[in-house]
Amino acid sequence: MxxxxxxxxFFRMRRRSLSQLLxxxxxxxxxxxxxxxxxxxxxxxxxxxxxxxxxxxLGRGEGGLYENVLQAITDRNPDFDLKIRRGPTAALANxxxxxxxxxxxxxxxxxxxxxxxxxxxxxxxxALNLPTNLTNHLKxxxxxxxxxxxxxxxxxxxxxxxxxxxxxxxxxxxKLPDTNFQIGWAxxxxxxxxxxxxxxxxxxxxxxxxxxxxxxxxxxxxxGELGVVMAVxxxxxxxxxxxxYYTLRLKSGKPKAQVDLAFTNGDAGxxxxxxxxxxxxxDETAINFMRYLLxxxxxxxxxxxxxxxxxxxxxxxxxxxxxxxxxxxxxxxxTQLADLRPTLDLMRELRIL
Amino acid sequence: xxxxxxxxxxSFVITALALLPLAVLVNIALETDQVFYVGHYxxxxxxxxxxxxxxxxxxxxxxxxxxxxxxxxxxxRKFWLVTLLTPLAIPSYIGAFALYAAFGSGxxxxxxxxxxPPSITGLAGTVSVLSLYTYPFVVLTTRASLLRIDxxxxxxxxxxxxxxxxxxxxxxxxxxxxxxxxxALLAGLYAISDFGTPAILGVNTYTRAxxxxxxxxxxxxxxxxxxxxxxxxxxxxxxxxQAKVPQTPPGKMILIKPTxxxxxxxxxxxxxxxxxxxxxPIFIFSLWLMREGIAGFExxxxxxxxSVSLVAASISVLLAIPMAVSALSGKAxxxxxxxxxxxxxxxxxxxxxALVYVGxxxxxxxxxxxxxxxxxxxxxxxxxITSVRNSLESMDNSLxxxxxxxxxxxxxxxxxxxxxxxxxxxxxGAALVFLETMRELPATLLLGxxxxxxxxxxxxxxxEAGYFGRAAIPxxxxxxxxxxxLLIMLYTEDIVEGSN
Numbered sequence: 001m002x003x004x005x006x007x008x009x010f011f012r013m014r015r016r017s018l019s020q021l022l023x024x025x026x027x028x029x030x031x032x033x034x035x036x037x038x039x040x041x042x043x044x045x046x047x048x049x050x051x052x053x054x055x056x057x058l059g060r061g062e063g064g065l066y067e068n069v070l071q072a073i074t075d076r077n078p079d080f081d082l083k084i085r086r087g088p089t090a091a092l093a094n095x096x097x098x099x100x101x102x103x104x105x106x107x108x109x110x111x112x113x114x115x116x117x118x119x120x121x122x123x124x125x126x127a128l129n130l131p132t133n134l135t136n137h138l139k140x141x142x143x144x145x146x147x148x149x150x151x152x153x154x155x156x157x158x159x160x161x162x163x164x165x166x167x168x169x170x171x172x173x174x175k176l177p178d179t180n181f182q183i184g185w186a187x188x189x190x191x192x193x194x195x196x197x198x199x200x201x202x203x204x205x206x207x208x209x210x211x212x213x214x215x216x217x218x219x220x221x222x223x224g225e226l227g228v229v230m231a232v233x234x235x236x237x238x239x240x241x242x243x244x245y246y247t248l249r250l251k252s253g254k255p256k257a258q259v260d261l262a263f264t265n266g267d268a269g270x271x272x273x274x275x276x277x278x279x280x281x282x283d284e285t286a287i288n289f290m291r292y293l294l295x296x297x298x299x300x301x302x303x304x305x306x307x308x309x310x311x312x313x314x315x316x317x318x319x320x321x322x323x324x325x326x327x328x329x330x331x332x333x334x335t336q337l338a339d340l341r342p343t344l345d346l347m348r349e350l351r352i353l
Numbered sequence: 354x355x356x357x358x359x360x361x362x363x364s365f366v367i368t369a370l371a372l373l374p375l376a377v378l379v380n381i382a383l384e385t386d387q388v389f390y391v392g393h394y395x396x397x398x399x400x401x402x403x404x405x406x407x408x409x410x411x412x413x414x415x416x417x418x419x420x421x422x423x424x425x426x427x428x429x430r431k432f433w434l435v436t437l438l439t440p441l442a443i444p445s446y447i448g449a450f451a452l453y454a455a456f457g458s459g460x461x462x463x464x465x466x467x468x469x470p471p472s473i474t475g476l477a478g479t480v481s482v483l484s485l486y487t488y489p490f491v492v493l494t495t496r497a498s499l500l501r502i503d504x505x506x507x508x509x510x511x512x513x514x515x516x517x518x519x520x521x522x523x524x525x526x527x528x529x530x531x532x533x534x535x536x537a538l539l540a541g542l543y544a545i546s547d548f549g550t551p552a553i554l555g556v557n558t559y560t561r562a563x564x565x566x567x568x569x570x571x572x573x574x575x576x577x578x579x580x581x582x583x584x585x586x587x588x589x590x591x592x593x594x595q596a597k598v599p600q601t602p603p604g605k606m607i608l609i610k611p612t613x614x615x616x617x618x619x620x621x622x623x624x625x626x627x628x629x630x631x632x633x634p635i636f637i638f639s640l641w642l643m644r645e646g647i648a649g650f651e652x653x654x655x656x657x658x659x660s661v662s663l664v665a666a667s668i669s670v671l672l673a674i675p676m677a678v679s680a681l682s683g684k685a686x687x688x689x690x691x692x693x694x695x696x697x698x699x700x701x702x703x704x705x706x707a708l709v710y711v712g713x714x715x716x717x718x719x720x721x722x723x724x725x726x727x728x729x730x731x732x733x734x735x736x737x738i739t740s741v742r743n744s745l746e747s748m749d750n751s752l753x754x755x756x757x758x759x760x761x762x763x764x765x766x767x768x769x770x771x772x773x774x775x776x777x778x779x780x781x782g783a784a785l786v787f788l789e790t791m792r793e794l795p796a797t798l799l800l801g802x803x804x805x806x807x808x809x810x811x812x813x814x815x816x817e818a819g820y821f822g823r824a825a826i827p828x829x830x831x832x833x834x835x836x837x838x839l840l841i842m843l844y845t846e847d848i849v850e851g852s853n
Contacts, residue, residue: 060814067814083803083804084803084804085803086798086814087798090567090569091705091795091798091799093570094572094706094709095706095709095799098709098710099709102710102713102714104713104716106719106803116570117570120570188561188565190568190569193569223552223553223555341571343569344566344569353562353565
């Protein structure tokens with residue numbers, strides 16, 4: 001269960017019906033060649049219809065807009081029976097592992113909001129390898145053998161544009177604690193912990209501990225990252241650490257909001273993390289179902305409505321975010337981010353948690 | 354004595370089943386040796402304070418309400434009773450969230466009120482919210498006790514010149530301590546196992562630490578922390594045992610006719626509670642509903658929720674009767690009864706995961722209604738036992754002896770003498786289990802058949818998707834269906850009582 005503050009209600013995201021989008025498009029001839037296409041998005045019209053029955057464990061957290069995507073896909077494919085079990089991401093990952101230990105298979109697909117849960121299930125050897133003609137649709141940095149990233153989010157530094165300017169903010173995340181800025185953070189938030197895990201992997205434990213200690217001295221703590229962004233906007237703090245979409249959602253509801261985004265360069269501070277799906281069933285329909293999630297329609301929908309970063313080529317980034325090509329995220333295997341334990345230990349040792 | 358042994362064996366089976374998920378948790382927890390860390394002391398203290406203060410405030414709110422609704426003649430008594438019980442059907446995270454959003458500077462109420470209402474956060478906020486969603490435990494258990502006391506004594510005390518309040522304090526309260534203690538225990542246990550409220554309101558309790566661990570895939574750590582909560586459960590059970598008093602024989606029921614001032618006093622007492630726990634959350638969600646617009650809602654969620662809750666409630670009280678009899682007839686029975694409480698103090702999501710492991714041992718039952726109902730019963734049977742036990746304690750045994758002398762067999766005695774006497778306790782227990790099941794979330798999500806939705810799971814879906822306005826309709830439905838079902842239960846109680 002994600003913690004949200006009341007202000008989330010102030011951002012009334014425009015939610016267009018994806019069903020209309022998917023259904024309205026007329027039936028087009030099948031493409032001559034699906035295989036070999038790389039990094040480009042296809043339209044749903046180019047995909048074979050789905051048939052049969054699949055059980056999807058939908059690990060929830062952010063957004064909940066996936067629900068609309070699934071509805072649109074099942075509406076479009078009347079012969080496709082999709083059974084959905086919803087639950088908190090970590091709870092479903094635990095259930096899948098318990099099931100496999102007991103030799104029982106119930107889930108065919110697992111769609112999770114964070115890569116940690118994906119990593120956990122994949123570690124147990126439960127995720128099947130995916131065909132390259134599926135993974136090839138993604139940008140190369142998001143190619144994984146046994147799971148499919150669906151949409152991304154980037155770590156950012158939201159700052160109050162009345163109090164400071166972007167060029168004052170260091171582009172090295174490790175230098176940030178040495179500035180005099182007042183900082184807001186949400187250390188109990190899962191995405192923040194993933195960011196620290198990435199820092200641990202890239203910079204080492206000692207440097208990360210030092211960083212946490214310095215920030216802890218001066219930072220103000222909030223319950224969630226939406227809270228951090230709102231505090232930045234109100235001027236309670238100069239800057240903070242948050243996933244990009246909180247700022248974009250705030251600005252879409254309140255265009256004059258006094259907050260902008262700064263990015264660091266090639267370090268954990270601009271980590272791109274993703275949601276992802278994996279399959280546990282050797283099945284053509286399961287693979288084709290995953291193809292739907294990478295279509296132009298679904299990817300644009302997640303970008304415009306959920307402010308998520310599209311991971312296939314040729315789709316516009318969410319409004320308010322610079323072109324994703326100009327971001328310089330660190331090169332890191334996202335499934336490594338499942339190794340949260342040392343991060344929590346470190347944060348506890350410093351009495352941050 | 355043969356009947357007793359039979360009760361003991363039922364009791365033994367239920368206790369053994371209740372211990373299963375705990376054994377699973379121990380097993381999971383043993384996978385790590387890292388269970389203690391710095392800052393633990395704060396967490397323990399915070400959780401303890403939340404539990405104690407929630408119990409205390411629940412008693413302060415619940416006991417007067419129970420007394421007024423049981424002893425005093427006011428119009429629409431049953432309606433008031435069920436309305437005041439409905440907060441038990443509303444998930445407390447929804448309540449916490451609505452109150453958090455309503456209060457404070459910039460909150461929803463700020464625009465409607467001439468002053469800025471104080472914000473609801475921290476320990477005080479958590480205790481307030483939890484009390485608002487747990488006082489019905491106290492109302493129900495206290496009412497069951499009140500219905501069994503001899504009110505001729507209250508009548509005598511008033512005739513001898515003591516005022517109503519003094520009489521209540523000196524004559525009634527000492528005789529209903531068991532009921533009050535039972536309700537306070539349930540409120541305290543709920544408070545230490547509640548997941549959402551302390552997290553939303555920013556208090557570092559065990560559940561918050563468990564939440565961080567669980568989300569970070571530290572299932573072992575989460576299980577270990579949950580088991581430590583059992584220590585707190587033990588402390589609460591000790592407190593409850595301390596508060597126990599021997600029961601006096603039951604007697605005649607008298608209704609007190611209140612003066613106009615006393616009626617006003619009653620309304621001023623209940624109004625804030627109804628406002629804060631029922632009307633305000635619904636108002637806030639309706640406000641959001643108007644902003645967001647109405648979207649589809651599947652009404653069969655109501656049928657699902659009511660049917661599983663009714664089945665869980667019936668089975669729970671059926672099993673609670675032998676457990677309560679056994680608890681009163683010997684030390685072994687009492688010990689077994691105490692064991693069943695342990696699970697009630699463990700956060701639902703951890704318990705849900707433990708039950709997945711248990712359920713997987715029975716592959717044919719995994720993700721079926723049978724297993725889901727089994728999970729509900731295991732989790733909520735203490736609610737049934739508390740209520741049934743309290744009414745059994747105050748039962749007049751001379752009636753059963755008289756019936757036996759007159760030639761009635763054990764079955765007939767149970768049906769015609771015992772059952773009518775404990776019917777209030779049975780209704781109270783069934784009502785508690787029903788309401789708790791209506792709002793249950795983690796077990797429903799993890800153990801129910803795939804695609805099975807109740808009002809609580811629907812509420813959770815819209816809540817965490819950020820469509821807060823859509824919580825208004827299921828929220829209202831939770832309240833209305835609860836009122837209807839509880840009214841039916843209360844009338845059944847009258848029929849059973851009437852046949853006595």
